[in-house]
Amino acid sequence: MKTKxxxxxxxxxxxxxxxxxxxxxxxxxxxxxNLMPSSYESYRKLINEEPDGSKKEFTFYTVKKGNDKIAMLxxxxxxxxxxxxLRLGDNMWLYIPNVNRPIRITSLQSVIGGVFNNADIMxxxxxxxxxxxxGDGTDKEYILNLKAKNKTVTYxxxxxxxxKTDKILRxxxxxxxxxxxxxxLEFKDDKNFGGGLTRPATIxxxxxxxxxxxxxxxxxxxxxxxFADEIFTQSYMGRLGDxxx
Amino acid sequence: MKFTGWFTIVLMLALSTVAxxxxxxxxxxxxxxxxxLELSGNLDVKYYMFNMDQKSAQYxxxxxxxxxxxxxxxxxxxxxxxxxEYRTSDLGFVLKTHASYYSDTDARFDLFEAYASFNPSFATxxxxxxxxxxxxxxxxFNPVGFVNSVxxxxxxxxxxxxxxxxxxxxxxxxxxxxxxxxxxQLIVITPDNLINGRYGELKNTDFAFKSSFLLWxxxxxxxxxxxxxxxxxxxxxxxxxxxENIEVHxxxxxxxxxxxxxxxxxxxxxxxxxxxxxxxxxRYLGETNTTVIAEYYHSDAGLTSNEFENYNSFLIRxxxxxxxxxxxxxxxxxxxxxxxxxxxxxxxxxxxxxxxxFDWLYFTPSVYTxxxxxxxxxxxxxxxxxxxxxxxxxxxxxxxxxxxxDSEFGSRQIKEKVELWMRVFF
Numbered sequence: 001m002k003t004k005x006x007x008x009x010x011x012x013x014x015x016x017x018x019x020x021x022x023x024x025x026x027x028x029x030x031x032x033x034n035l036m037p038s039s040y041e042s043y044r045k046l047i048n049e050e051p052d053g054s055k056k057e058f059t060f061y062t063v064k065k066g067n068d069k070i071a072m073l074x075x076x077x078x079x080x081x082x083x084x085x086l087r088l089g090d091n092m093w094l095y096i097p098n099v100n101r102p103i104r105i106t107s108l109q110s111v112i113g114g115v116f117n118n119a120d121i122m123x124x125x126x127x128x129x130x131x132x133x134x135g136d137g138t139d140k141e142y143i144l145n146l147k148a149k150n151k152t153v154t155y156x157x158x159x160x161x162x163x164k165t166d167k168i169l170r171x172x173x174x175x176x177x178x179x180x181x182x183x184x185l186e187f188k189d190d191k192n193f194g195g196g197l198t199r200p201a202t203i204x205x206x207x208x209x210x211x212x213x214x215x216x217x218x219x220x221x222x223x224x225x226x227f228a229d230e231i232f233t234q235s236y237m238g239r240l241g242d243x244x245x
Numbered sequence: 246m247k248f249t250g251w252f253t254i255v256l257m258l259a260l261s262t263v264a265x266x267x268x269x270x271x272x273x274x275x276x277x278x279x280x281x282l283e284l285s286g287n288l289d290v291k292y293y294m295f296n297m298d299q300k301s302a303q304y305x306x307x308x309x310x311x312x313x314x315x316x317x318x319x320x321x322x323x324x325x326x327x328x329x330e331y332r333t334s335d336l337g338f339v340l341k342t343h344a345s346y347y348s349d350t351d352a353r354f355d356l357f358e359a360y361a362s363f364n365p366s367f368a369t370x371x372x373x374x375x376x377x378x379x380x381x382x383x384x385x386f387n388p389v390g391f392v393n394s395v396x397x398x399x400x401x402x403x404x405x406x407x408x409x410x411x412x413x414x415x416x417x418x419x420x421x422x423x424x425x426x427x428x429x430q431l432i433v434i435t436p437d438n439l440i441n442g443r444y445g446e447l448k449n450t451d452f453a454f455k456s457s458f459l460l461w462x463x464x465x466x467x468x469x470x471x472x473x474x475x476x477x478x479x480x481x482x483x484x485x486x487x488x489e490n491i492e493v494h495x496x497x498x499x500x501x502x503x504x505x506x507x508x509x510x511x512x513x514x515x516x517x518x519x520x521x522x523x524x525x526x527x528r529y530l531g532e533t534n535t536t537v538i539a540e541y542y543h544s545d546a547g548l549t550s551n552e553f554e555n556y557n558s559f560l561i562r563x564x565x566x567x568x569x570x571x572x573x574x575x576x577x578x579x580x581x582x583x584x585x586x587x588x589x590x591x592x593x594x595x596x597x598x599x600x601x602x603f604d605w606l607y608f609t610p611s612v613y614t615x616x617x618x619x620x621x622x623x624x625x626x627x628x629x630x631x632x633x634x635x636x637x638x639x640x641x642x643x644x645x646x647x648x649x650x651d652s653e654f655g656s657r658q659i660k661e662k663v664e665l666w667m668r669v670f671f
Contacts, residue, residue, distance in 0.1 A: 048606070050606060056635055057635065077635045077636050078287075078636050078670040079287070079632070079636050079637075079668075079670035081285060082285075088425065088459070091459075091462055091486070096402065098402055098404040098405075099401070099402055101379040101381075103384075104464065104484050104485075104492045104528070105492075106490055210604055213606065228368065228418075229419075229420060230368040230426075231367055233416050233428065233459070234426070234459070234464065235426075235430075235457065236416060239332075239362075239364070241332060242332055243334060244281075
């Protein structure tokens with residue numbers, strides 16, 4: 001008798017969980033859509049700040065198409081100028097002008113030093129890489145608990161704060177598979193980028209692994225733009241600058 | 246294949262790239278193109294300290310006029326690199342220059358690259374001039390690098406000079422399916438054996454072709470090199486991630502009529518052989534961001550143990566002759582035919598890099614070795630790279646060559662070396 005009652009309850013429970021997950025994934029997709037157009041070009045500055053106050057700055061030109069193609073060109077400093085990175089789904093390459101050919105790298109690697117790694121800089125869409133579940137929210141914010149869909153994703157778990165009013169991302173905590181906090185990303189300074197896109201212009205990152213260090217990513221412009229698929233190929237990496245307007 | 250046949254292929258490829266370009270103008274370039282001329286460069290200031298092996302045949306050969314000098318030597322060298330690039334969405338001009346300065350009486354200028362490019366579309370590009378090509382997936386060695394500049398396995402990321410050539414490249418991306426992208430590259434290489442320093446025989450024009458695929462998340466290249474005068478070469482390489490933090494790569498080449506040099510009866514012998522060469526390697530990223538690159542390299546055309554012994558004996562006999570003409574000839578043979586940094590057949594290359602250990606940002610130490618598996622001699626080096634501020638880099642680079650007197654690395658003229666670099670970029 002107990003089993004007979006237990007089974008329908010189980011089903012109801014699983015069904016509810018499933019609906020809950022669907023709803024959370026829908027919100028995650030909305031968060032992605034509010035952050036970036038599906039295909040765009042952007043200019044952004046990355047600033048690494050050290051405990052003694054000294055700074056290192058990088059400028060990137062980035063192009064993205066759909067949910068699995070992104071390429072990025074280093075514009076400054078002079079020592080890194082001309083480098084480019086390409087990500088196609090789980091595949092990632094680095095092009096160094098002196099080496100003159102793309103080298104396969106992993107998303108875990110950091111090619112610029114500092115708190116950001118490749119995955120942070122070459123972020124595709126959260127909804128492509130993670131499954132979401134609702135956590136305990138606050139009056140003003142939803143909280144989503146994200147679990148990586150596969151092992152190639154850099155951070156196994158993310159905890160995400162999303163404002164209820166405009167569904168804009170406000171904060172992300174990234175955790176390893178063992179549950180260790182790796183870094184925190186805070187999304188600040190809402191700015192109207194035109195084309196109906198208002199989003200945080202600054203992402204501030206700090207990590208318990210790099211005490212006293214702080215990295216800032218500042219978006220200077222984000223524009224919708226369509227690109228040919230061929231731009232997102234290894235052979236194009238050496239001349240990515242050709243498409244800059 | 247006759248020259249006319251090759252000419253037809255080149256012409257067809259060039260015409261087809263332009264035709265494809267016209268079809269693909271749905272992603273048009275900006276109507277008003279911004280002209281961009283950019284200057285860049287760097288100055289490398291290098292200070293070397295050497296502990297020379299004065300007993301080695303190589304030392305006695307190179308320093309036969311100064312055998313009384315101290316074994317501890319130093320060298321100061323300036324290397325300015327100056328580059329200019331002009332680019333629009335469809336046109337480009339690239340100039341890369343390099344100079345080495347030891348003293349007012351010993352300085353040299355190199356034109357690394359000077360080429361023009363025209364992109365009829367995003368998918369196609371035509372280039373002509375002096376250009377660097379980099380084929381292959383290996384880090385330290387490239388058996389399929391048929392058009393590459395000679396790489397220094399000790400510093401594979403150093404800028405190199407290119408070759409006089411013209412090339413056409415076509416890229417095609419596929420939205421779905423196992424084949425994600427395809428690239429075709431054809432290179433026409435002008436003769437390098439010049440008459441009066443200016444004229445090459447038309448029949449000595451070489452052709453190189455590479456097709457690249459991204460297939461099932463694996464990079465694959467097939468390449469061929471055709472030459473009437475030089476060797477004919479065929480190759481394949483691949484690179485893929487077998488786990489999220491492990492990349493494996495490999496190269497295989499088969500060379501027909503490859504010139505091979507060795508010493509027999511105290512004189513240099515050239516023979517043409519059919520030989521293969523291959524490399525297998527991996528790149529591993531550990532949890533603490535440690536990167537390990539390991540490669541095994543084999544070349545059929547390398548010297549055997551006996552041949553290396555004969556080569557070493559030849560150098561010793563030349564020195565012991567005490568005859569300036571014989572010594573000069575031996576130096577010439579040594580520099581022309583035995584200057585490769587890997588003369589023998591089997592090598593292991595391992596490099597371990599730990600970026601930012603102990604949370605010391607912008608500091609990257611590496612240790613690497615090139616190990617000769619035949620005679621068990623090796624080179625081991627430590628590089629300490631520090632970028633304390635934007636556009637400046639310091640490198641401390643001690644290295645040692647270890648092996649028996651008659652081994653490849655043990656017989657080199659340098660026993661230990663320390664390099665200090667300061668690099669400023671603009």
